[in-house]
Amino acid sequence: MKRGMxxxxxxxALLLSFALYEALIGAPxxxxxxxxxxxxxxxxxxxxxxxxLFLVNFVASVLFLIRRDTKADILALVTAEVGVVFxxxxxxxxxxxxxxxxxIWWTWDLRLTLTLVLWxxxxxxxxxxxxxxxxxxxxxAAVLAIFGALDVPLVYFSIWFFRTQHPAPxxxxxxxxxxxxxxxxxxxxxxFLCLAWLVGWxxxxxxxxxxxxxxxxxxxxxxxxxx
Amino acid sequence: MxxxxxxxxxxxxxxxxxxFILARKYSKLRRxxxxxxx
Numbered sequence: 001m002k003r004g005m006x007x008x009x010x011x012x013a014l015l016l017s018f019a020l021y022e023a024l025i026g027a028p029x030x031x032x033x034x035x036x037x038x039x040x041x042x043x044x045x046x047x048x049x050x051x052x053l054f055l056v057n058f059v060a061s062v063l064f065l066i067r068r069d070t071k072a073d074i075l076a077l078v079t080a081e082v083g084v085v086f087x088x089x090x091x092x093x094x095x096x097x098x099x100x101x102x103x104i105w106w107t108w109d110l111r112l113t114l115t116l117v118l119w120x121x122x123x124x125x126x127x128x129x130x131x132x133x134x135x136x137x138x139x140x141a142a143v144l145a146i147f148g149a150l151d152v153p154l155v156y157f158s159i160w161f162f163r164t165q166h167p168a169p170x171x172x173x174x175x176x177x178x179x180x181x182x183x184x185x186x187x188x189x190x191x192f193l194c195l196a197w198l199v200g201w202x203x204x205x206x207x208x209x210x211x212x213x214x215x216x217x218x219x220x221x222x223x224x225x226x227x
Numbered sequence: 228m229x230x231x232x233x234x235x236x237x238x239x240x241x242x243x244x245x246x247f248i249l250a251r252k253y254s255k256l257r258r259x260x261x262x263x264x265x
Binding site: 035 | 228230231233234235237238241242245246249252253256259260263
């Protein structure tokens with residue numbers, strides 16, 4: 001287990017370094033936006049990673065509601081937490097790109113607003129898990145996660161079905177991304193996926209250990225309490 | 228160019244902050260485990 005994590009850490013560090021080099025130097029400069037367009041290599045892969053983590057959170061939440069499996073509950077917590085980190089990157093890098101390109105930091109456009117709502121839902125989920133002491137908290141959190149996951153396809157498809165300020169999809173059907181740029185984008189996504197896997201795995205092990213310690217402490221205080 | 232660096236720096240600051248929070252959680256857990264062993 002420890003060896004696997006060390007290998008993953010090395011692979012992630014190498015991939016992130018190579019992806020950074022490709023994003024800053026390897027990728028061609030976009031003609032209209034110039035170097036600011038390179039923000040795209042961090043913004044888009046972070047969004048895809050966040051969506052994937054929220055999808056795993058949804059599956060784990062459903063599994064938890066069906067089987068009451070602790071592992072599924074921990075997986076749901078971990079994916080929501082790491083997903084919020086990546087979603088924060090999206091919400092911060094987006095406005096930094098928008099300022100020089102659109103002339104404004106933020107607009108209440110459908111895609112942007114839905115992404116902010118998505119972030120708020122999962123932050124609420126984490127707040128609920130952190131501060132609620134009820135034994136029903138994992139169940140309530142799982143239900144909230146299922147409703148939160150409904151926002152993910154809305155965010156993703158909002159630029160397909162509605163006219164928004166946000167740029168249209170550049171990859172996939174109808175996409176017009178230059179092949180070298182698409183290559184750099186996918187390298188960066190692979191690097192961020194490895195990072196998410198590594199951080200998620202670490203957080204999962206930490207949560208398992210924390211629950212074991214909590215149980216041991218509860219047992220200890222029960223044994224020490226006067227009869 | 229400054230917007231590009233600001234975006235990349237912000238990304239690594241966010242990830243770094245989260246890793247710092249995880250490291251603090253880990254050291255707190257280690258302390259709790261050691262006090263349990265005693």
